[in-house]
Amino acid sequence: MAKRRKVANLLALAVLSALAHRPMHPYEMAAALRGWNKEHDMGIKWGSLYTVVGNLAKHGLIEELESGRQGRRPERTVYQITEAGREELVDWTRELLAVPHTEFPWFRAGLSVMAVLPPDDVAGLLTDRLAAIRKGIAGLEELYGRDSAQVPRLFLIEMEYDLAILKAEEGWIAALLEELTSGTFPGLPEWRAFHESGGLSAEMKELAEKNITEF
Amino acid sequence: MAKRRKVANLLALAVLSALAHRPMHPYEMAAALRGWNKEHDMGIKWGSLYTVVGNLAKHGLIEELESGRQGRRPERTVYQITEAGREELVDWTRELLAVPHTEFPWFRAGLSVMAVLPPDDVAGLLTDRLAAIRKGIAGLEELYGRDSAQVPRLFLIEMEYDLAILKAEEGWIAALLEELTSGTFPGLPEWRAFHESGGLSAEMKELAEKNITEF
DNA sequence: AGCCGTATATTCGTAGACGAGTAAGCGAGC
DNA sequence: GCTCGCTTACTCGTCTACGAATATACGGCT
Numbered sequence: 001m002a003k004r005r006k007v008a009n010l011l012a013l014a015v016l017s018a019l020a021h022r023p024m025h026p027y028e029m030a031a032a033l034r035g036w037n038k039e040h041d042m043g044i045k046w047g048s049l050y051t052v053v054g055n056l057a058k059h060g061l062i063e064e065l066e067s068g069r070q071g072r073r074p075e076r077t078v079y080q081i082t083e084a085g086r087e088e089l090v091d092w093t094r095e096l097l098a099v100p101h102t103e104f105p106w107f108r109a110g111l112s113v114m115a116v117l118p119p120d121d122v123a124g125l126l127t128d129r130l131a132a133i134r135k136g137i138a139g140l141e142e143l144y145g146r147d148s149a150q151v152p153r154l155f156l157i158e159m160e161y162d163l164a165i166l167k168a169e170e171g172w173i174a175a176l177l178e179e180l181t182s183g184t185f186p187g188l189p190e191w192r193a194f195h196e197s198g199g200l201s202a203e204m205k206e207l208a209e210k211n212i213t214e215f
Numbered sequence: 216m217a218k219r220r221k222v223a224n225l226l227a228l229a230v231l232s233a234l235a236h237r238p239m240h241p242y243e244m245a246a247a248l249r250g251w252n253k254e255h256d257m258g259i260k261w262g263s264l265y266t267v268v269g270n271l272a273k274h275g276l277i278e279e280l281e282s283g284r285q286g287r288r289p290e291r292t293v294y295q296i297t298e299a300g301r302e303e304l305v306d307w308t309r310e311l312l313a314v315p316h317t318e319f320p321w322f323r324a325g326l327s328v329m330a331v332l333p334p335d336d337v338a339g340l341l342t343d344r345l346a347a348i349r350k351g352i353a354g355l356e357e358l359y360g361r362d363s364a365q366v367p368r369l370f371l372i373e374m375e376y377d378l379a380i381l382k383a384e385e386g387w388i389a390a391l392l393e394e395l396t397s398g399t400f401p402g403l404p405e406w407r408a409f410h411e412s413g414g415l416s417a418e419m420k421e422l423a424e425k426n427i428t429e430f
Numbered sequence: 431a432g433c434c435g436t437a438t439a440t441t442c443g444t445a446g447a448c449g450a451g452t453a454a455g456c457g458a459g460c
Numbered sequence: 461g462c463t464c465g466c467t468t469a470c471t472c473g474t475c476t477a478c479g480a481a482t483a484t485a486c487g488g489c490t
Binding site (some may be wrong): 223224226260261262263264266267270 | 476478480
């Protein structure tokens with residue numbers, strides 16, 4: 001399972017789905033892709049775009065349709081998707097939907113080394129994060145409200161997912177924060193003491209040694 | 216903000232946090248890191264490990280402590296973290312905790328191109344995913360239960376986070392699935408018809424054209 | 431004693447990701 | 461009618477990620 005894709009970059013999926021629509025040249029794809037997510041994240045990686053398009057062509061998933069110049073602008077190559085490309089798009093989508101792809105999220109990584117900071121620091125940082133997340137949720141909700149009048153839900157589904165996950169994160173962080181600020185988080189005094197003394201208590205050290213859990 | 220890290224790979228964070236513990240040589244780090252997450256995901260990328268260690272050393276975040284051989288085994292270089300390295304570890308952790316790093320998750324990508332599959336297919340695939348996620352939750356819960364008897368919660372926090380997010384995903388998928396199978400998902404007939412006829416209805420096409428939302 | 435499977439430890443080559451650079455057209459204002 | 465700056469469109473070189481190969485030691489079995 002999960003046979004390796006010839007072109008593994010998710011940008012390739014975006015390109016395939018753009019071309020499934022109609023033939024385009026790379027820059028045009030970028031413009032189209034900007035639409036969906038620009039303000040959001042992922043500021044089109046130019047290098048990757050052209051590399052990816054080249055690779056897709058090399059593997060026969062897309063092909064050159066025409067290549068000419070208008071005026072004396074740099075040459076423009078228009079690509080179209082091939083039958084193989086459509087198959088890849090469908091197959092890849094199937095896999096993405098069916099198989100959880102446990103990745104290594106950045107925040108999770110941060111949490112797992114959280115102990116290197118004193119608890120009150122952590123509380124402050126999480127407060128910042130909470131604010132940022134709430135802003136994100138509000139922004140998304142506005143966007144969703146704006147679009148949902150005109151666009152069928154089918155095309156907004158990933159926004160709904162984002163919102164659901166963001167809200168879950170919001171809730172989880174708020175709960176943790178509450179424990180940290182109210183002092184009910186177990187082991188808080190030891191954690192604080194460790195940072196104030198500057199050294200690991202023998203007890204903590206032993207624990208950490210036994211469990212590589214802490215990374 | 217978010218000044219670029221000299222070594223951006225998360226593996227570098229892992230290495231730093233391992234060395235914050237005590238000096239080690241690379242293979243030893245790998246063994247330690249395996250402990251935390253092996254069965255889970257991320258099967259130590261050997262190439263990256265040595266590259267990353269090299270880069271960290273180049274940037275003065277870690278340094279060679281000793282380098283010798285025991286018997287005629289390949290030479291072993293033991294590294295220790297530097298003051299700069301500790302600072303980087305702390306600063307990086309702070310950033311990871313405070314700043315949401317909207318990445319581009321694979322499932323989300325799948326959702327956003329979901330329309331390329333017929334709805335009943337999607338329902339089947341999501342059912343598979345749901346099963347996989349539930350299995351994942353059960354596994355994590357067991358692990359958590361096993362560890363929480365011995366390890367302070369501080370070191371299990373990222374597991375709690377994982378569980379919270381997984382459960383949110385579970386709930387969201389189950390709800391969507393219910394809409395798909397019961398037929399209450401809006402636009403279902405059109406979606407199905409589109410795949411049965413093999414062509415995009417003019418209506419749908421226009422919608423999709425107007426909104427690049429669909430990638 | 432000899433053999434083999436597994437653990438130890440690292441190097442290297444290749445493919446990919448991406449930022450920064452390049453270069454032409456296009457419109458607005460002085 | 462010239463220039464300044466923005467948009468279009470792509471190229472190139474560097475730095476990174478990672479798999480696969482390599483090489484030796486060790487311990488158990490026959």
